[in-house]
Each structure stands twice: as structure tokens, then as C-alpha cells.
Amino acid sequence: xxxxxxxxxxxxxxxxxxxxxxxxxxxxxxxxxxARSAFIGIIAVGMTFVITAGGLDLxxxxxxxxxxxxxxxxxxxxxxxxxxxxxxILLGMAVALLAGIAAGxxxxxxxxxxxxxxxxxxxxxxxxYRSLVTWLAxxxxxxxxxxxxxxxxxxxxxxxFGISWPIIVFALTxxxxxxxxxxxxxGRHCAxxxxxxxxxxxxxxxxxxxxxMTYAMLGMLVGVAxxxxxxxxxxxxxxxxxxxxxxxxxxxxxxxxxxxxxxxxVWGTVIGVLILSMIDNILNLTDxxxxxxxxxxxxxxxxxxxxxxxxxxxxG
Amino acid sequence: xxxxxxxALRQVTKSFGPVEVLHGxxxxxxxxxxxxxxxxxxxxKSTTMKILAGIEAPSSGQILLDGKEVSFGxxxxxxxxxxxxxHQEFNLAEQLTVEQNIFLGRELRKxxxxxKARMRRLTREYLARIDCHIDPxxxxxxxxNSDKQMVExxxxxxxxxxxxxxxxxxxVLTGSETRILFEQVRALREQGTAILFTSHKLxxxxxxADTVTVLRDGTLVHDGPARDITEDEMATAMVGRDVSDLxxxxxxxxxxxxxxxxxxxxxxxxxxxxISFDLHRGEILGIAGLIGxxxxxxxxxxxxxxxCSSTRIEIGGKPVSITRPGDALERGLCYLTEDRKLxxxxxxxxxxxxxxxxxxxxxxxxxxxxxxxxxxxxxxIGEFDIRAGSRTIAVGNLSGGNQQKLLLAxxxxxxxxxxxxxxxxxxxxxxxxxxxxxxxxxxAAEGHGIVVISSEMQEVIGLSDRVMVMRSGRIAKTLxxxxxxxxxxxxxxxxxxxxxTERVA
Numbered sequence: 100x101x102x103x104x105x106x107x108x109x110x111x112x113x114x115x116x117x118x119x120x121x122x123x124x125x126x127x128x129x130x131x132x133x134a135r136s137a138f139i140g141i142i143a144v145g146m147t148f149v150i151t152a153g154g155l156d157l158x159x160x161x162x163x164x165x166x167x168x169x170x171x172x173x174x175x176x177x178x179x180x181x182x183x184x185x186x187x188i189l190l191g192m193a194v195a196l197l198a199g200i201a202a203g204x205x206x207x208x209x210x211x212x213x214x215x216x217x218x219x220x221x222x223x224x225x226x227x228y229r230s231l232v233t234w235l236a237x238x239x240x241x242x243x244x245x246x247x248x249x250x251x252x253x254x255x256x257x258x259x260f261g262i263s264w265p266i267i268v269f270a271l272t273x274x275x276x277x278x279x280x281x282x283x284x285x286g287r288h289c290a291x292x293x294x295x296x297x298x299x300x301x302x303x304x305x306x307x308x309x310x311x312m313t314y315a316m317l318g319m320l321v322g323v324a325x326x327x328x329x330x331x332x333x334x335x336x337x338x339x340x341x342x343x344x345x346x347x348x349x350x351x352x353x354x355x356x357x358x359x360x361x362x363x364x365v366w367g368t369v370i371g372v373l374i375l376s377m378i379d380n381i382l383n384l385t386d387x388x389x390x391x392x393x394x395x396x397x398x399x400x401x402x403x404x405x406x407x408x409x410x411x412x413x414x415g
Numbered sequence: 416x417x418x419x420x421x422x423a424l425r426q427v428t429k430s431f432g433p434v435e436v437l438h439g440x441x442x443x444x445x446x447x448x449x450x451x452x453x454x455x456x457x458x459x460k461s462t463t464m465k466i467l468a469g470i471e472a473p474s475s476g477q478i479l480l481d482g483k484e485v486s487f488g489x490x491x492x493x494x495x496x497x498x499x500x501x502h503q504e505f506n507l508a509e510q511l512t513v514e515q516n517i518f519l520g521r522e523l524r525k526x527x528x529x530x531k532a533r534m535r536r537l538t539r540e541y542l543a544r545i546d547c548h549i550d551p552x553x554x555x556x557x558x559x560n561s562d563k564q565m566v567e568x569x570x571x572x573x574x575x576x577x578x579x580x581x582x583x584x585x586x587v588l589t590g591s592e593t594r595i596l597f598e599q600v601r602a603l604r605e606q607g608t609a610i611l612f613t614s615h616k617l618x619x620x621x622x623x624a625d626t627v628t629v630l631r632d633g634t635l636v637h638d639g640p641a642r643d644i645t646e647d648e649m650a651t652a653m654v655g656r657d658v659s660d661l662x663x664x665x666x667x668x669x670x671x672x673x674x675x676x677x678x679x680x681x682x683x684x685x686x687x688x689x690i691s692f693d694l695h696r697g698e699i700l701g702i703a704g705l706i707g708x709x710x711x712x713x714x715x716x717x718x719x720x721x722x723c724s725s726t727r728i729e730i731g732g733k734p735v736s737i738t739r740p741g742d743a744l745e746r747g748l749c750y751l752t753e754d755r756k757l758x759x760x761x762x763x764x765x766x767x768x769x770x771x772x773x774x775x776x777x778x779x780x781x782x783x784x785x786x787x788x789x790x791x792x793x794x795x796i797g798e799f800d801i802r803a804g805s806r807t808i809a810v811g812n813l814s815g816g817n818q819q820k821l822l823l824a825x826x827x828x829x830x831x832x833x834x835x836x837x838x839x840x841x842x843x844x845x846x847x848x849x850x851x852x853x854x855x856x857x858x859a860a861e862g863h864g865i866v867v868i869s870s871e872m873q874e875v876i877g878l879s880d881r882v883m884v885m886r887s888g889r890i891a892k893t894l895x896x897x898x899x900x901x902x903x904x905x906x907x908x909x910x911x912x913x914x915x916t917e918r919v920a
Contacts, residue, residue, distance in 0.1 A: 282782045284775050291772055294761040301720065301750075301758045302773040302825075303740040361763055 104407060105354055105370040112377045120384040132380050137265035139343060140372040141324040143350040144276040144365055145317030150351050151363030152313045153293035157221040159321050160343035161229035166198045166325045167335035168232040171241045183250050195322040203318020207311035233337040240336040248333035255330040265327045277365040293360025349401040350375055418445045421609040422578045427476030429462050437462055437633045444578055444609040451624035452613045454653050455844030457814035459633040460613050464580050468500035469493030497577030501567045507555045514538040514551035517570045541569040545599045560587040581612040585619055586842050597623050617646040629653055654846040661849050662877035663856040669880040669895055670697035675864035676833050680726030686712035687888040694864040701879030702868045703904050709888035710868045711753055714835050718743040718750040747832030759822045762811030766821055767792050769810050774828035795824035816847035835866040852878055872901050884908050
């Protein structure tokens with residue numbers, strides 16, 4: 100059950116989607132679903148490690164918004180010096196990655212070295228980043244210079260062999276993440292810490308450093324997701340990335356990672372992300388249920404997933 | 416003429432999946448009698464107790480309550496019938512106070528509100544009956560293990576139990592606490608309570624039990640009055656072979672060759688001061704002392720597991736500095752924790768993940784070579800005689816003895832030169848003890864240095880070439896040869912001539 104559950108749910112959704120709308124399985128729609136999944140998906144891969152190691156990060160949505168705002172500001176400011184070209188895009192990407200890593204390290208430092216509850220720290224930083232981006236945008240919208248936006252667009256809309264960049268980056272993240280989780284020492288250490296921190300400490304696992312790394316990695320992946328996201332709209336505002344943390348955490352849990360830590364699987368998280376975006380997609384393609392209820396449906400699904408996890412555990 | 420049986424099992428079997436773990440067990444708990452259920456880890460004691468207490472249902476056979484067949488749908492049904500079980504792992508809400516715990520689920524009320532005054536008074540009464548002087552307002556989290564045990568017993572008292580089932584109640588108690596517990600057990604017996612308890616301490620069994628029932632591999636192999644069986648016969652019945660030579664032979668002379676480990680002026684703030692000792696190649700050095708005398712803390716400090724300071728530490732003649740567990744392991748110094756469940760093993764993981772966790776770097780720099788791990792597990796299962804139903808079973812489902820063997824195999828993965836083992840046989844059966852003692856002696860004979868911290872007097876005496884006795888965070892005395900006697904150790908552990916009634920635990 101715990102292995103097959105999410106896969107079966109995904110297959111059922113595909114069947115339902117196809118039955119309701121013949122365009123559901125078209126290449127265009129599938130590309131659309133995958134590309135939209137990519138942002139949450141990339142973040143959710145990082146979240147899988149954080150949760151497996153017994154942590155949590157509620158700040159990813161507002162962190163993404165803040166990084167997007169920062170990236171746009173820096174790129175606009177550098178425009179007179181660098182002009183439109185590859186260098187300024189690389190600068191923006193570097194800013195996003197560094198800001199993400201720094202934000203992740205800050206969360207991780209407060210949680211590990213100072214020993215404050217992850218929930219409290221990231222609830223706090225969630226508020227801080229959301230407020231910062233609103234302030235940077237002065238309550239409105241930060242827009243990338245029009246010329247730059249046109250130049251940057253292909254990072255979201257372009258691709259290789261007809262596969263768009265966000266999907267490629269998502270796929271690479273998943274492959275690296277899955278190997279790290281299931282085959283590498285890092286993944287084993289994360290699971291050990293989440294399973295029992297004392298045992299990990301007594302077994303010579305550097306608990307604080309490993310945990311710090313999970314938050315830094317998640318921060319970096321938020322940066323990567325933002326790099327993909329900015330060219331899509333070319334702007335950032337107070338409403339950017341709202342509820343991304345809910346979707347990312349939901350995807351991780353639906354995929355079978357245990358919320359309390361100790362066990363995680365990256366491929367499960369991918370299934371979780373796909374389930375969430377397909378529901379969204381089906382709601383948009385059909386008029387059975389209002390798309391405005393998408394959030395409610397996601398909420399129900401995450402609660403259901405946890406109930407199913409518990410049932411599976413009770414059966415042993 | 417036997418008193419009537421209050422609760423009885425008739426030909427009870429229990430299967431988990433295809434595996435039958437209890438084969439037709441029949442036993443009788445009689446009013447006003449103490450039955451000791453003994454057996455090796457994995458013999459089926461826990462399962463038997465759980466069936467009696469309504470936590471597990473039998474696969475076949477009958478449970479008789481006052482001679483009538485019953486089936487308990489739940490723990491609650493059993494409690495209603497007056498059957499109370501005290502678990503080895505306590506069933507207390509850590510954040511609640513002693514009083515709140517004792518009345519949890521059946522709080523006394525006055526109208527709509529809690530009758531706190533009465534609950535307070537009754538709690539004091541129950542605690543006084545077992546001679547336990549803790550404040551009813553203390554949160555349970557702040558209590559020591561032995562006080563928690565006393566709270567569990569007070570809770571059972573408050574429930575007017577007709578049948579009391581106790582799973583190794585003395586495992587975490589000191590000598591004097593055990594005596595208080597036994598007085599209480601005798602008092603309950605006088606009042607007509609039927610009592611079942613398990614213990615690995617056969618001396619206690621002989622002291623308190625009226626009936627001794629022995630389980631081996633899920634089968635009842637002995638059932639009779641306690642006065643008709645000696646401790647040796649109990650051990651033989653449990654293991655199925657003679658275990659009179661529990662301890663391996665010591666070398667005729669204590670090894671005095673090369674010094675493997677030299678510790679000078681080791682201090683752990685608030686726990687241990689100015690600890691200095693040498694450990695020779697081939698030697699087993701015992702550390703005795705009361706619980707709380709700083710033995711564990713000093714050794715954890717030495718191994719980089721907690722903050723400490725020292726004048727000088729030498730390993731193999733070279734000065735070393737150890738601030739993290741990794742520093743100690745790199746130099747061949749390894750510590751095996753006293754608490755296998757909370758600090759030793761990941762109970763929800765399999766044996767493979769546990770075995771290699773501490774030495775994972777040996778199985779690949781970045782990616783782990785799972786096949787090599789499986790081969791290591793094969794070797795460990797063979798070498799340490801680990802008996803598990805399946806290789807992938809969660810370690811939490813193994814018996815205590817097999818968990819301890821796995822833990823030993825795990826620390827041996829780090830290829831230590833110096834091994835510090837803390838309570839290596841706590842709560843495990845005599846057959847496994849014998850295997851672990853033999854293994855430690857073999858390691859020493861191969862040229863390792865071994866430190867054994869133990870609260871079991873027989874173990875310290877039977878195993879050690881020298882014994883270091885600790886008291887209040889300091890070394891009270893180091894004994895060797897004929898000086899190693901229970902009497903000398905106790906006197907130094909207590910402080911010579913001290914009037915305290917506390918016994919060496």
C-alpha cells in the first residue's frame with residue numbers, strides 16, 4: 100500500500116482526466132502540466148530531505164518571492180552597466196542561488212546551532228521574506244526591464260528537443276535527489292537523524308551539519324526554482340509564491356515521506372507533485388468543480404494522505 | 416489445596432503471520448500468589464503477558480477469568496476486569512504531573528469540576544504506601560527511571576488491581592528500591608492480589624516468587640513451586656543447556672604490558688572530576704559504582720560524545736585531542752551505549768542500515784555499496800549469532816538480546832582497538848550474556864583493550880581483570896586480583912563506613 104498507493108492515485112487521475120477531456124493526454128497539455136509542476140517539484144525535492152531529517156520549512160514560498168524580487172532589482176540595476184546579454188542573466192542566476200543558499204543557511208543555523216524549533220524559525224522567516232518583498236515592491240509589483248524579459252523568456256519557454264527547460268531542470272534535480280536519498284551517505288544520514296537524533300549522534304553522524312545542509316540545499320533549490328519562474332511572468336509581487344510551502348509539503352507527504360522524519364523518497368515526492376498539478380489541471384479543463392476550490396481539494400488530499408500513511412503503519 | 420485461579424491461560428497459542436511464537440501455553444494466576452515468568456529474550460514472555468493483559472488476542476486457546484472463558488476486546492476491557500499491566504517502557508504522560516498520571520482517564524470529579532483535593536490526598540496515600548517520597552505535582556519527565564516505576568505501581572494500586580502483571584519491574588531499580596517494591600508486592604499478595612512478574616535476576620525470582628514458570632522458545636518447559644527449583648536449575652531450564660560457567664576464564668595474571676589508553680585529569684562539568692587511569696593491551700577494566708556516580712558521563716566525555724576537559728589523553732603512547740565522536744573513532748576508541756533503544760539503534764530501520772551507520776564511510780565515499788553492506792550483515796549475523804525472523808525486519812521487533820548483539824556488531828564495524836561497553840547485558844537473557852562475555856574476553860585476548868561499565872556486581876567481578884570503583888564523579892579506588900570482591904566494591908562505591916542504606920545498583 101505505502102509503495103503503490105500514490106502510483107495508483109496518479110493512474111486513476113490520468114484515467115479520470117482522459118475520460119473527462121480528450122485533450123488531457125495531448126503533448127501540449129502534458130508539457131503544460133509538467134512545466135507548471137517544475138517550480139513546486141524542484142522545491143519539494145529539497146523539502147523531502149528537510150522533512151526526512153526531521154525538519155520542516157514553511158518559508159519556501161515567501162523565500163521564492165523575496166529571491167525573485169531581489170533578482171529583478173539586481174538585474175534592473177545592473178542593466179546600464181552590463182547591457183542585455185548572457186552576463187546579466189548569469190548575474191541574476193548567481194544572485195538567486197546565493198540568496199537561496201544564504202536564506203537556507205540562516206534558517207538552518209537558527210534551527211541547529213541555536214536549537215529553535217524548525218516550525219517557529221521558518222514561520223518567522225516566512226513572515227519576514229513576505230514582508231521584505233512587499234516592501235521592496237512598495238506594495239506593488241517589481242517588473243523586469245522589458246528588453247531583459249524578452250531576452251530571458253526562453254529559459255522558461257524554450258528548451259532542448261522540444262522539452263522545456265523547467266522540465267529538464269526538474270528531471271535533473273529529481274535524478275540527483277533520488278540518488279542522494281537512496282544511495283548516498285547523505286541520504287542515509289538524513290534518515291538516521293530523522294529516525295532518532297541521539298542514535299545518529301552516538302553513531303558519529305554530525306547531526307547539526309547534516310541538518311544545516313538540508314536547509315541550505317532546500318534554499319538553493321528555491322533559488323533554482325526562482326530562476327525558472329522569473330522569466331515566466333517577469334515580475335514579482337507580494338502574491339508571488341503564495342502557498343507554495345503548502346503544495347511542496349503536501350507533495351512530499353503524499354509521496355510517502357514520513358512527516359515526523361526518518362524515511363523519505365524523492366520519487367514519491369515527484370508522484371505527489373504530479374498528483375497535485377493534475378488535479379489543478381483537471382479542474383481547469385473541465386467545469387465539474389470550480390478551480391477556485393483547488394486549495395480546498397489539496398488540503399483534503401494532504402489530510403487523507405496522512406491518514407492512509409497511519410493506516411499502513413498500523414498494519415505494519 | 417491451591418487457592419482458586421483468578422486468571423488462567425489454557426493451551427494458548429499465538430501466531431504472527433505464519434510464525435507461531437507461543438505453543439499451547441497453560442498457566443494459572445492465583446489470588447495471593449506471585450508467579451515469576453522467566454525465559455530468555457524471545458521466549459514468548461512479553462507475548463504471554465500481553466495476552467493476559469488484553470493487549471494481544473490469542474490465536475487459539477482460552478483465557479479464563481474466575482474459571483469462565485473471556486475474550487478481552489481491548490486493554491480497557493482487561494482493566495475493567497481488574498487486570499493491570501506495568502510495562503517495561505513506562506506508560507506515563509511525560510508532561511503531566513504524578514497526580515495527573517495516576518488519575519489519567521478516571522479523574523475524580525465534584526460535579527463538573529475536578530476534585531483536586533481528593534486526588535491529591537489519594538496520590539499522597541498511594542505514594543506513602545510504597546514509601547516513595549516524590550511530590551505529586553512533579554512532572555513525570557523530571558523523575559528518574561526508578562521513580563517512574565514507583566509511579567506506575569502507585570497507579571496500579573489506585574486501580575485496585577486483582578491481577579498485576581509486571582514486565583521486568585526491577586530492571587531499572589536500585590537495590591533498596593527493589594526491596595521497597597518487593598515489600599509492596601508482598602503486601603499486595605497478602606491482600607489477595609494475583610501477581611505475575613518477569614525478571615532476568617534469578618536471585619529475585621527465588622526471593623519473591625511462589626511459583627516459577629519457565630518458557631523456552633514459546634513452550635512451557637517448567638511450572639512448579641519456587642521452593643522446588645534452584646537458581647541453577649532455572650537457568651538451565653531457560654537456556655536448555657548448562658550455564659554454570661557464565662564467565663570465561665580470566666588470564667592467570669592481569670595483563671600489564673603496553674598501555675593502550677592513558678587518561679589523565681579527565682573532567683566532565685558537574686558529572687566527573689579528575690579521572691585518571693591506564694588501560695593495558697589485552698585487559699578488561701571494569702568500572703563499578705552507583706547509578707549517577709559519573710561512570711557513563713566520564714566515558715562519554717572521553718569519546719567526544721559530550722563536553723569535557725582533560726590534562727592529557729594518550730592512545731598507543733601518542734597524545735590525542737578528542738572533541739567529536741569522529742576523533743575518537745579515527746583513533747580506534749569506540750563507545751557502546753548503555754541505552755540500546757534510545758541511543759544505540761534506529762528501531763524503525765532494518766539490520767543493514769543499523770549495522771553500517773557508524774562506519775558508513777567504509778561502504779563508499781559518496782554512494783553506498785549496498786551489496787557490500789549485505790555481505791557485512793551476513794558476516795555479523797554469523798559471528799554474533801543474531802537471530803532475526805527476517806533480514807529486513809525492523810530492529811525494534813528483535814528481542815533485547817538480539818538487539819544487543821546487533822549493537823555490538825555495529826560498534827565492531829568501526830574496528831576499535833579500545834572498546835568501552837556500557838551495561839553490555841542490561842535486560843538480556845543469560846544465554847546471550849554468556850555469548851557477550853565470551854566475545855569480550857576473546858577481543859581482549861586478541862590484543863584489544865576493553866572497559867566494561869556495569870551495575871551488575873557479578874558481571875564486574877566475573878569479567879574484569881581490574882575494577883575501578885567510582886563515587887560521586889571521582890575514582891574511589893582501583894582494585895585488582897583478590898581485592899575484587901563484592902564487599903570491597905560496595906564499600907568503596909558507598910564511601911567506606913558511610914551510613915547510607917543505598918546498595919550498589
